[in-house]
Amino acid sequence: xxxxxxxxxxxxxxxxxxxxxxxxxxxxxxxxxxxxxxxxxxxxxxxxxxxxxxxxxxxxxxxxxxxxxxxxxxxxxxxxxxxxxxxxxxxxxxxxxxxxxxxxxxxxxxxxxxxxxxxxxxxxxxxxxxxxxxxxxxxxxxxxxxxxxxxxxxxxxxxxxxxxxxxx
Ligand SMILES: [Zn+2]
Numbered sequence: 762x763x764x765x766x767x768x769x770x771x772x773x774x775x776x777x778x779x780x781x782x783x784x785x786x787x788x789x790x791x792x793x794x795x796x797x798x799x800x801x802x803x804x805x806x807x808x809x810x811x812x813x814x815x816x817x818x819x820x821x822x823x824x825x826x827x828x829x830x831x832x833x834x835x836x837x838x839x840x841x842x843x844x845x846x847x848x849x850x851x852x853x854x855x856x857x858x859x860x861x862x863x864x865x866x867x868x869x870x871x872x873x874x875x876x877x878x879x880x881x882x883x884x885x886x887x888x889x890x891x892x893x894x895x896x897x898x899x900x901x902x903x904x905x906x907x908x909x910x911x912x913x914x915x916x917x918x919x920x921x922x923x924x925x926x927x928x929x
Contacts, residue, residue, distance in 0.1 A: 767925045769858065771820025775811035777802045778914040787872070790865075790881035790898070791843050791888055797872040800915060803832055807842035809865060809898075812919035813885065814842075814849045816863070820923045821853045846888050858923040860891050867900040869915040874900040 777800035785799035790809040800806035814826045823829070829852075830837055830845055837844075863885065867874055874881070878898050886896045903910035 768861070769820040769822075769923045769925075771816040771818070771921045771923070773812040773815030773817070773819060773919040773921075774916070775808045775815065776914060776916045777806040777808050778908075779912070780806075788842070789867070789874075789877065791846075791884040792877060792880050794872055794877060804837050804840040804845070805842050808915050808917040809867065809881065809885065809919075810842040810846050810888075812917040813863060813865070813889075813921070814845050816919040816921040817846075817849045817853050817860075817923075820921050821856055821858055823849075823852055823856075843888055850889060853923065857925045859925070860889050860895065861922040861924045862895045862897070863889065863891075863919060863921045864897045865899065866918045867898070867915065868903060868917065869900070869909040870902050870905070870912040874898065 779798045780801035782799070782801070785801070787794040787797045787799045788805045788807045791807065800808060811826055818824055818826065818829065826845060829849065882896050882898045883893050886893045889896070905911065908914050909916050
């Protein structure tokens with residue numbers, strides 16, 4: 762019996778502006794970041810989880826976060842984006858895929874991600890059901906260039922590799 766391991770790669774990109782609403786809280790990768798401006802959006806605007814969802818769906822050929830969850834749906838107003846990740850993951854896993862690794866790049870002037878890197882890594886890994894070593898979180902400031910460099914918002918890029926072991 763032969764085992765063919767198939768691999769699929771997916772990319773996700775998400776952007777949110779900072780919010781003027783001081784009732785909102787900054788959430789990155791499912792981790793609350795205190796004392797920093799929050800991001801604006803229909804849900805909790807967790808830019809890391811949104812990019813991750815799109816990377817997962819892209820790798821599995823399942824569309825994107827908007828088609829799956831509807832960015833204007835009233836039920837998702839203020840939603841915890843962990844719901845989106847769980848939904849996407851169950852669809853991806855349902856097709857026999859598992860996450861090999863996830864590489865995340867947060868793009869923005871602030872917040873400084875260093876103090877939260879390990880917690881974000883652990884949080885995203887837990888949500889994906891993988892080990893922390895399978896998730897990498899890095900950040901870049903774009904040297905004051907563009908909307909991210911001016912601190913107007915945050916962007917995140919995610920690349921995920923899925924593997925599937927099928928026997929013949
Ligand atoms: Zn988003």
